[in-house]
Amino acid sequence: MDADIEISKKSAAEKALEYIRDGMVIGLGTGSTANYFIEFLSRRIQEEGLSIIGIPTSKRTEKLANGLGIKLSNLDHHPRIDLDVDGADQIDPEFNLIKGGGGAHTLEKKVATASKRFIVIADSSKLVNRLERAIPIEVLPSAREVVEQELIKMGGKSVLRRNFTTDGGNLILDTRIEIQNSMNLESALNSIHGVIDNGLFARRRPDMIIIADGKNITIRKR
Ligand code: 5RP
Numbered sequence: 001m002d003a004d005i006e007i008s009k010k011s012a013a014e015k016a017l018e019y020i021r022d023g024m025v026i027g028l029g030t031g032s033t034a035n036y037f038i039e040f041l042s043r044r045i046q047e048e049g050l051s052i053i054g055i056p057t058s059k060r061t062e063k064l065a066n067g068l069g070i071k072l073s074n075l076d077h078h079p080r081i082d083l084d085v086d087g088a089d090q091i092d093p094e095f096n097l098i099k100g101g102g103g104a105h106t107l108e109k110k111v112a113t114a115s116k117r118f119i120v121i122a123d124s125s126k127l128v129n130r131l132e133r134a135i136p137i138e139v140l141p142s143a144r145e146v147v148e149q150e151l152i153k154m155g156g157k158s159v160l161r162r163n164f165t166t167d168g169g170n171l172i173l174d175t176r177i178e179i180q181n182s183m184n185l186e187s188a189l190n191s192i193h194g195v196i197d198n199g200l201f202a203r204r205r206p207d208m209i210i211i212a213d214g215k216n217i218t219i220r221k222r
Contacts, residue, residue, distance in 0.1 A: 004214055005123050005125065007212075007214050007215065008123030008124060008212040008213055008214055009032060009033040009036055009087075009121075009122075009123050009212070010036050010212075011212035011214070011215050011216075011217055012033060012121035012122055012123065012210045012211065012212040012217065013033055013034075013036035013037035013040055013085075013121050014036075014040055015121070015210045015212070015217050015219070016037055016085045016119055016121050016210055017037075017040055017041065017044055019083060019085075019117070019119060020041065020044065020050070020052070020083070021082075022048075022050045022051055022052075023050075023051055023052075024052055024053075024082040024083055025052075025053045025054075025055060025073070025078045025080070025081050025082050025083075026041070026052055026053070026054050026055065026081065026082065026083050026084070026085065027054075027055045027057065027081045027083065027084030027085065027086065027111040027112065027114075027115050027118075028041075028054045028055060028056045028057060028061050028065055028070075028085070029057055029061070029084070029085055029086025029087055029108060029111075029121075030057045030058040030060060030061045030086070030087075030102045030104035030108060031086075031087040031101065031102045031104075032087070033087035033121050033122060033123070034057075034061065034085065034086055034087050034121070035061075035064060037085050037121060038054075038061065038064055038065050038068065038070070039064075039068065041054075041070065042065070042068035042069060042070050045069075045070060046069070052070065052071065053071050053072070053073050053078060054070045054071065054072050054073070055072070055073060055074060055075060055078055055081055055084075055111055055114075056072055056074075057086065057104050057107045057108045057111050058102065058104035058107060058108075058167055059167045060102070060104075061104075075110060075111065075114055079114055080114060080116070081111060081114050081115040081116065082115070082116055082117065083115060083116065083117045083118075083119065084111050084112050084114075084115035084117070084118045084119070085119050085120075085121060086099070086108055086111075086112065086118070086119075086120060086121070087099075087120065087121060087122055087126075088120045088122050088126055088201075088206075089101040089126065089133055089199070090126055090128050090131050090132070090133050091120065091122060091126050091127050091128065091206075091209060091211075092128055092129065092130060092131050092182075093129065094205070095120075095205040095206050095209060095220075095222055096131060096182045096200070096201065096202045096205060097120065097131075097199075097200070097201035097202075097205065097206070098131050098133045098135055098136075098199050098200060098201075099136075099199045099201055100135075100136030100138075100172070100198075100199030101136070103136060103138070103161065103164055103166050103172050104166070104167065105136055105138070105197060105198070105199040105201075106138050106166065106168065106196050106197040107167065109197055109201060109204060112201065112204045112206075113203075113204045117207050117208070118204065118205075118206045118207050118208075119206060119207065119208045119209070119210060120206040120208075120209045120210070121209075121210045121212075122209065122210070122211055122212075123211070123212055123213070124211050124212065124213040124218075126211075127211060130179075131179050131182065131200075132179075134159070134174035134175055134176045135174070135175050135176075135177060135179075135189070135198055135199050135200055136161070136172050136173075136174055136175075136198065136199040137151075137158070137172065137173045137174075137175050137189060137195055137197075137198045137199070138166050138168070138170050138171070138172055138195070138196040138197055138198070139170060139171050139172075139173055139194050139195055139196065140170055140171075140194045140196065141169075141170060141171050142194075143193065143194025143195075144160070144171055144173070144194075146193070146194060147173065147192055147193075147194045147195055148173060150192045151173065151175055151177070151189075151192070154177060154188065154189075155177055155178060156175045156176065156177035157175065157176045157177070158173040158174065158175040158176075159173070159174050159175075160172070160173060160174075161173070161174055166196075168196065170196055175189075175198075179200070182200055182202035183202040183203060185200060185202075186198060186200040186201075186202045186203055187203075205222065206222070207221065207222055208220065208221045208222070
């Protein structure tokens with residue numbers, strides 16, 4: 001574990017607490033940076049007696065938040081969320097994201113889309129000039145082969161994520177593919193039959209990013 005990166009993740013997560021208000025419904029992201037936020041949030045709820053409802057984006061997050069005593073709900077009961085706080089794997093200068101390193105991007109995207117405000121918290125290593133990581137694509141197990149063939153036709157090279165199934169019981173194809181237009185690619189990938197959702201966030205970009213390099217924080221808004 002890189003100590004500086006952990007300090008950065010904690011600093012970004014702590015900063016995001018400034019945007020919490022009593023009575024809010026808050027999307028709870030997935031991943032190590034989001035975990036710090038959830039821990040800090042639970043402390044603040046207890047210390048200040050805040051009335052907050054959390055909408056978890058994965059079973060892991062649900063377990064963590066539940067264990068920390070945060071009241072939880074879901075999109076069926078709370079289709080409008082005040083604020084979503086989540087991490088990211090890569091962030092480009094226009095705030096397009098690649099997410100899904102933890103394989104939770106399908107619900108993460110739904111929660112971000114349902115949120116009035118979407119804040120991404122990250123250490124500075126996540127900032128890139130151009131998105132270039134493999135894009136995680138959640139696929140139905142029975143459609144894996146046909147989806148892979150379609151991706152090859154689109155110029156993509158996929159690797160099946162080993163020993164991993166999503167919360168929905170599906171597979172992840174981590175796919176290297178050239179991103180010329182992120183919005184078009186996000187839609188094109190999702191139009192392949194058998195694809196559940198992909199980790200490109202171009203249609204729902206964050207409204208704000210909180211980037212930390214150690215204890216140095218930079219806030220950027222769209
Ligand atoms: C999970 C995600 C995470 O937000 C992303 O992988 C970043 O994780 P971390 O904060 O651990 O670096 O998209 O599906």
